[in-house]
Amino acid sequence: MDRRTFTKLIGLLAMPSGKSFGKTLKNTNIVVIGAGILGTMIAYELIKRGSRVTLIDKNYPASGASGNSFSWINATYPKKPYSYNLLSQLGIDAYRSLEKEFHFDIKWNGSLEWFKQSSQQKNLVAEINEVKKYPTFTPVDLISKSEAKRMEPNVYFGNKKQIAYSKSDGALDTVQAIQMIQNKFERLGGESIFPCEFLKLNQQNGKIKSIETNQGTIETNQAVFASGINTDKNLGLNISSTPTPGIILRTAPVDNRFNRIIVGPGVHIHQQKDGVIVLGEQGGAPLTHIDRLKERPSIFPSKEFEQMHTERIINTAKKFTSGLENIHVNQVSIGWRPLPKDRIPIIGRIKKMQGVYVSMMHSGISLAAIVSKLISEELLENKNIPILDHFRPSRFG
Ligand SMILES: Cc1cc2nc3c(=O)[nH]c(=O)nc-3n(C[C@H](O)[C@H](O)[C@H](O)COP(=O)(O)OP(=O)(O)OC[C@H]3O[C@@H](n4cnc5c(N)ncnc54)[C@H](O)[C@@H]3O)c2cc1C
Known part of the structure; x- marks a missing residue:
């Protein structure tokens, strides 16, 4: 064992x-x-x-x-303190066990994460080294850019030497x-x-x-x-703290382009087993806008706004991937995070x-x-x- x-x-x-x-x-x-x-x-x-x-x-x-x-099942960086990390590790095991009862669409291929800004990238590396000191083994490693590229040919990892690879992560069709x-x-x-x-x-x-x-x-x-x-x-x-919003895009199913959860600069991406690509923005609305959005809408007030945000997210993602050609966005939604x-x-x-x-x-x-x-x-x-x-x-x- x-x-x-x-x-x-x-x-x-x-x-x-x-x-x-x-x-x-x-x-x-x-x-x-x-x-x-x-x-x-x-x-x-x-x-x-x-x-x-x-x-x-x-x-x-x-x-x-x-x-x-975005539906990323994760148990690695930045799950702190240790009790939270452990609960999340157990969370992955619990999904594995629940999969014996339900045929969920979960792709268990892990996640790749890196940052564009040097200070954030440095912090990522430091956090991973910290998490590795926990009493239970945390399945996260720093791998080279070329290893990451072999895993994910449609993704550019910029000039980063190290990419965080969290092996046990998965993504669910929630x-x-x-x-x-x-x-x-x-x-x-x-x-x-x-x-x-x-x-x-x-x-x-x-x-x-x-x-x-x-x-x-x-x-x-x-x-x-x-x-x-x-x-x-x-x-x-x-x-609770004030909930923060995040935009999620879901495409029509396409051929396989992404194997893992890609946590790139500004946007997260994964592709479900049924071919749907899911994109989630990392930033969210500025605080000044949150006040304006008191009703917590889950859709945009107009098609123009929706189109503007869709293009912004896809263009951000295209800076580090070539896997987003000929896609059709089927669903754009705004989610509000419950935040203790x-x-x-x-x-x-x-x-x-x-x-x-x-x-x-x-x-x-x-x-x-x-x-x-x-x-x-x-x-x-x-x-x-x-x-x-x-x-x-x-x-x-
Ligand atoms: C953009 C975005 C990305 C995210 N990405 C991730 C991720 O990758 N991985 C991850 O683990 N988590 C992620 N989260 C967080 C995650 O989605 C939430 O933590 C989770 O969905 C919370 O589930 P819940 O069942 O507690 O709440 P909810 O799904 O919000 O359900 C609460 C329900 O309560 C109902 N309700 C509220 N008040 C009443 C009432 N008075 N009477 C009856 N019903 C009521 C609401 O209608 C609602 O359906 C993300 C969240 C957002 C918004």
Whole structure:
């Protein structure tokens, strides 16, 4: 057994020893609020373990960040501190295991990353060397430009001598994955209500009795909030930063041009197994524009704006690739990143609201498979799993 597998097993074996609170919740109707990648996977893991579950979304599945994400499953640079890195490594294993249940479109060929600016490139190299000191093996290496070129003939790596190669990374077709999980959730007897907007909690003696929605009242004593950028608003909390937008382009399927996730200057690119090329900008809107975009639109106000941004992103990408000839952009969307105040995932019970559990994070695509397994275990076995202790909402007071 290699060191990586060994230490991961140790981590996993340590989990069941978490503190248990007694009574299990299998017969409770658990309501999951938000049908993004996290809510859908949590609902699925709960029903698979024998719970009664209702999944609601104010719009429809994948209508939030998950449906407008670049969908890179990553566990390497810059996942800090170590607890976050380890959770992300376990996240990759959890996807591998979930792939036995679902035929997801995931290309597991790793990622190649470099920067144009020398200071950023220097930082990348330093960060990788730092990550390599972690107690568990992190599968990231610095490879030469010629090695990278052999892997990715359609990409120019400029004058950089070293390229970061994160071998275990993959890219998912998230919308398709959510559809698959959602379908199986319903086949297993799960109840979905879309559109259905959570409005408020009804509590009695500090415990949840039911939740109020725009479709009526749902009886429950356990609610899981996987509601992304609306978490603070839904629960009256103050644990998130202002969400930042990112533009995602999806092309019509073409012949194979990219093997790996290309994290180049200004733009990320990957190509799904079905031939669709996905491009995501790295920068996002300037802060002054974010104020103007208070309604968090997922589309542009006009075709002209959409065309202008599409061309900008493709032209940036063309500076380091020859794989974007004769493409047709089928979809342009704006996604809003759920951002915890300290950028570290927020996972756990809310102390002052008995029966309320929160799951909110950036890198939610990377973490959904592991986090949903752990959350369902915490809820149904009514315990605390130690590996999640680093991510509790209680750190915000
Ligand atoms: C441009 C972009 C690129 C990204 N790239 C990556 C990447 O490469 N890798 C990665 O790991 N992560 C990436 N992310 C982040 C990732 O997409 C998110 O962390 C993840 O999708 C969060 O999933 P979620 O299920 O928590 O939230 P969401 O997908 O936003 O789902 C939340 C759902 O809750 C619903 N909801 C909210 N309030 C209510 C209410 N009151 N009642 C009912 N329903 C409600 C919403 O309608 C929504 O559907 C990216 C994000 C963006 C925007």
